[in-house]
Amino acid sequence: MGYTVAIVGATGAVGTQMIKMLEESTLPIDQVRYLSSSRSAGKVLAFKEQEVTVELTTEDSFEGVDIALFSAGGSTSAKFAPYAVKAGAVVVDNTSHFRQHPDVPLVVPEVNAHALENHNGIVSCPNCSTIQMMVALEPIRQKWGLSRIIVSTYQAVSGAGQSAINETQDQLKQVLNDGINPKDVTANILPSGGDKKHYPIAFNALPQIDVFTDNDYTYEEMKMTKETKKIMEDDNIAVSATCVRIPVLSAHSESVYIETQEVAPIAAVKEAIAAFPGAVLEDNPSQQIYPQAVNAVGSRDTFVGRIRKDLDQENGIHMWVVSDNLLKGAAWNSVQIAETLHEKGFVRPTTALKFELN
Known part of the structure; x- marks a missing residue:
């Protein structure tokens, strides 16, 4: 059985590359969901030649989502990532918001994949440079x-x-x-x-x-x-x-x-x-x-x-x-983290919410 994967910021420069990386990924995917702000909601994008309508990101957008890839700015991650965690998703955040949070591993899979073992629902992707x-x-x-x-x-x-x-x-x-x-x-x-x-x-x-x-x-x-x-x-x-x-x-x-x-x-x-x-x-x-x-x-x-x-x-x-x-510096590193979470069996419902809901 595959995952339901959401991309928050799907229409942005990094989000479009995340879609491409997911299309080429070894991650077992049953469904993708594209989320964005009101400016882009309603647009239709493709995933492996299937049409996917971009949805408005809300607190209720993450029901049934297993993995949520965020790349829509720090304020969006701050607001919505805790709701994704509460719904049972693992968040891979490509903004700077959680990078120095003590409960959030900051991961480059080739370097410190071991840090994923102790994630509490959110994994942070470092700065591209x-x-x-x-x-x-x-x-x-x-x-x-x-x-x-x-x-x-x-x-x-x-x-x-x-x-x-x-x-x-x-x-x-x-x-x-x-x-x-x-x-x-x-x-x-x-x-x-x-x-x-x-x-x-x-x-x-x-x-x-x-x-x-x-x-x-x-x-x-x-x-x-x-x-x-x-x-x-x-x-x-x-x-x-x-x-x-x-x-x-x-x-x-x-x-x-x-x-x-x-x-x-x-x-x-x-x-x-x-x-x-x-x-x-x-x-x-x-x-x-x-x-x-x-x-x-x-x-x-x-x-x-x-x-x-x-x-x-x-x-x-x-x-x-x-x-x-846009690839190793953002989209690929994020998808690579998701693949590593899957390979290590770390995509799982979180037992305790450590991030405050706004």
Whole structure:
């Protein structure tokens, strides 16, 4: 007997990819339900060539649902995920709302699937930029340990949603077709829809993703810091991030510098990454082979290359990490969590509701 799976936010950039991942999934599915806000309710989408009508998300939407995939914003998860849990569903949440909740495991299946054993009805999917870094670094951490991580990200606009994709394309057209100076194009969304000012992304790089915190790091940068420590179960790892938005539509890139606890031979590091599930080694400088965003789009894997020793620090290593932020960074990681819950027998009614109903 298969599952009834609901997707909350089914019409969004991540939700549409969740549908595709579910269509290709090994998860036994009897029925899918698409849920959304009133703006999209009533639309008809497909699932394996069958028509499915998008429903309005309400407190009663989750009766009979076994697995609920959420990707409709933190406020939607905060409001409706507890109702899904109360109805007996396991929630896989792709927003930031539950990531630091002590009763919610934060999971990248290749890295810490063991954390699923103690879920209380909600499992959180990490930030897209964190996920790909964890896949690249876990094989190194397992063999040589990690003491420090410094990461600079080059993140695609799709991480800010379909509206950011549309605005980027419009800005590029204004510059290329209409001859408008990039400084003068219309900007209403980036770097952060919730902040006071908005700047062009066309032919630009914006060193701000999300709003700034009191320590002058952005929330995106603090997410990477806190999530890394939680996933790797090590508060002693020093983590610092600078997150930058660039005019690429899909696939995030990262320059990652690490310091290992034990000196790690580069050849052995490459072998460990190549053998790790979900990681693909693309590293041959003599042939100009290295990860590229355009090649990562549409793939579930994380690509790692430019692996080299630091010139001054014996235990320092640099690398370049690329992954499709809508797939491994969001939709695929969520469906992969659902598959792992099924494989381990952890899709089950919850015995106690630990999340308050709004």
